[in-house]
Amino acid sequence: AQKVTQAQTEISVVEKEDVTLDCVYETRDTTYYLFWYKQPPSGELVFLIRRNSFDEQNEISGRYSWNFQKSTSSFNFTITASQVVDSAVYFCALYGRRALTFGSGTRLQVQP
Amino acid sequence: DGGITQSPKYLFRKEGQNVTLSCEQNLNHDAMYWYRQDPGQGLRLIYYSQIVNDFQKGDIAEGYSVSREKKESFPLTVTSAQKNPTAFYLCASSIEGQGFDEQYFGPGTRLTVT
Numbered sequence: 001a002q003k004v005t006q007a008q009t010e011i012s013v014v015e016k017e018d019v020t021l022d023c024v025y026e027t028r029d030t031t032y033y034l035f036w037y038k039q040p041p042s043g044e045l046v047f048l049i050r051r052n053s054f055d056e057q058n059e060i061s062g063r064y065s066w067n068f069q070k071s072t073s074s075f076n077f078t079i080t081a082s083q084v085v086d087s088a089v090y091f092c093a094l095y096g097r098r099a100l101t102f103g104s105g106t107r108l109q110v111q112p
Numbered sequence: 113d114g115g116i117t118q119s120p121k122y123l124f125r126k127e128g129q130n131v132t133l134s135c136e137q138n139l140n141h142d143a144m145y146w147y148r149q150d151p152g153q154g155l156r157l158i159y160y161s162q163i164v165n166d167f168q169k170g171d172i173a174e175g176y177s178v179s180r181e182k183k184e185s186f187p188l189t190v191t192s193a194q195k196n197p198t199a200f201y202l203c204a205s206s207i208e209g210q211g212f213d214e215q216y217f218g219p220g221t222r223l224t225v226t
Binding site: 091 | 215217
């Protein structure tokens with residue numbers, strides 16, 4: 001069985017603070033994919049990133065960065081200089097063995 | 113504008129009634145999915161379809177039914193057999209039916225059954 005754990009249920013920061021959202025996963029597969037999705041108040045999920053299990057390079061996209069560490073089974077997401085528009089629920093997900101499993105999500109509130 | 117539309121955004125039904133949620137996409141994607149989201153939980157897969165006239169059960173298919181007669185459309189029926197139907201329902205699509213594809217989501221339908 002595979003599992004995704006997002007232990008942080010809710011995080012509140014003040015604008016311009018950096019914030020890291022944690023994601024820990026469990027899988028027995030050697031080939032798998034990890035995702036982050038953002039769910040703004042409007043409801044639809046928006047794809048942010050996908051990594052496969054063979055690519056441990058960290059990725060940066062503007063204010064967003066992702067740290068993938070197989071040794072600790074983690075795929076953490078950092079927002080630098082957070083903005084109010086970053087307020088949303090963020091989901092980490094794992095695809096392996098024909099199944100896509102989502103974590104329970106982390107609600108991020110960025111206060112002005 | 114390409115995307116996924118779900119209607120209505122809010123839906124209210126009495127217990128014991130079947131209700132059908134609409135999902136349409138104009139992205140020319142082969143695969144479509146239905147998820148259920150409950151407060152404080154991640155998304156759970158109800159049904160998915162990789163091609164027209166074919167669909168597969170997901171993790172929580174009991175009490176739900178789907179059809180895929182057209183590539184663009186994947187309606188979900190919540191039947192009276194679904195014991196706890198009140199939830200937020202999200203439809204998604206992807207280019208192919210590979211689970212590692214990026215999925216595109218609709219805005220969701222919030223169903224309340226009383």
